[in-house]
Amino acid sequence: MNMQPLPTVEELLWSWPAVCKAAKDEWAKDFALSIAKQSRHKNWTPSTKQHALMMRMVNEVYRHRGDFDGRDDFPLIED
Structure with a gap:
């Protein structure tokens, strides 16, 4: 079992x-912008549900985006 700590x-x-x-639908956009605004407040922490x-x-x-998911992510420098 992989027990990595939560980000x-x-x-x-x-x-x-x-x-x-990247948020596509209206609900996702609203949620993302709401979190962005709330996060500017001193000592703000998300609820358990928001964090999830x-x-x-x-x-x-x-x-x-596929970031860092394959061997070709970084070109090798060969002599």
Whole structure:
């Protein structure tokens, strides 16, 4: 069983601008913008449900972008 720690809020917010841009339906856009606004408040932390949704949305962005998912992500420098 893989027991990796949950991403921190700071880690999720690092990717949040990409999530805001990638949100397709109205609900996702509203949620993403709401989190972006709330996160600017001092000592803000998401609820458990918000944190779970944030993780899903960040994961979805990277799943579709395909970042770092193959051997060809970084060209090899050969002598």
